[in-house]
Amino acid sequence: MRIDRSADWADPIPPVRREVLSATPETDEGRPPLLFVPGYGHGAWLFAEHWLEHAAGRGFGAHALSLRGHGRSGDAPGAGLRAYAHDVVQVAASLPRQAVLIGHGAGALVVAHALARYAARAAVLVAPVLGGWGTLGEALRRNPGGTIPALAGARLRVSRRQLFGRELPDATAREYASRVRFTSRRAQYQLITHRAPEPPAGAPPVLVIGSQHDGIVSPAALNRAAQRFGGAPLLFPGMGHDLMLDTRWREPIDAILDWLEKN
Template sequence: MRGREWARPVRPVRREVLEATPGLDEGRPPLLFVPGFGHGAWAFAEHWLGHAAERGFSGYALSLRGQAGSGPASEATLRAYAHDVVQVAAGLPRQAVLVGHGAGALVVAHALARYPARAAVLAAPVFGGWVTALTALRRNPLGTLPALFGGRLRCSRVQLFGRELPRDEARRHLSRLGRPARRAQWQLLLGREPEPAVGDPPVLVLGSPEDRVVPRSALTRAARRYASAPLLFPGMGHDVMLDAGWREPIDAILDWLEKERSGSLSPGGSVRGSYRVG
């Protein structure tokens, strides 16, 4: 029993959820995609939702409150974000796989303590803490410094995307980025540890060794938390779902889930492809 949940319930808000479903339902678990701060469901609708449906997986992408098409929430917290994920997941037709990107991976980690997910995927996870803040400040001082004083965290093209993504496409994505809530931004920097996941679901961590937001050491630490090693996709930026090589990470995720469905997957299980582990 969580007394705080009863004493101070999260305020309801309109949630934007985009979806893509396969023509034939073969009983695969649905995927719920959770974007990072400043992003919305559109970031997954660009490529990953449709591709998952083509491979037989129903995909749902949530815009966190205050982002994209969801209702305004200027004082949203990590707790409110996790609440929204749990509520949407609970309304899906089957036990869902939670897929979080960036700070959305931290939201998913918190949601796992309240929702018995079939599995979880943490893509380029930003788990916060002062080490992450200092890394961001060193690599992107002009974009990070305002966030330390309640302003907007701004990421550049070279942080989010690899060199192969055309400039005009990168600009289009950057123009859609919103402003995360100040309280949630601060909570990300403080880095409160998520509680243990309900039911010990398998968790896959992936990212790029060239990510200028999440260093490789942070990927390794996140994966060790779940007794696994990260899958690495060289040549990509932080936004692996929007970068030029977007197909490779989502295929790795779906390959991994196919192994999980067959019962042969361990938390650090390998999948086919040209990416590498560790």
């Protein structure tokens, strides 16, 4: 099947400075590098807090990308899903070996689109927000105060209760939540209006993980995401949407690394 990518040359993605934070293992054991992709409003700091060094300690080169307009990457107020996927593909292609793509939240949707253009070693979707009208319905039900203004052009807002489990101290949760800033209204709208991702190149294994207590992604949405890739979600009860910042952050990253060692 021929896939027409005429937009790539007719409307090329402009270059931008990309923030990539990395942690490398003491010895190179030939394991695939990991590329972590944060969700909208987050930056590479999301994974640098705990997961990068932990993965490196277990022998995996670990890298986290801030999508354009996020973190310390270059400003891009009108950026959308195509530009985000382009950033992921470009960084993944620069790594020394075939990479594992790990996307969180709406970053999982970016990864799903990037998989059509980059033959990843494997992929992991963490608390995935894969978009569509169902995503809007859940957002209106779970977070009407932050979602309704966004439909009128304001930036989406999420609460501390949606992002973290109850075990995380309030002061820590507030500090993390203050760093979450949605930047692109176009990308917000594309969560609802985007076209479904093309099939992944090379048919990599895909793992979906999350929590049934996530304040953003429902258990039904986790099941749908996992079924799309032929599996069932791996769940971590009591944790919030930002599993990598919660008090029990080691559990999901160890589960991911254990899965990668078997696949």
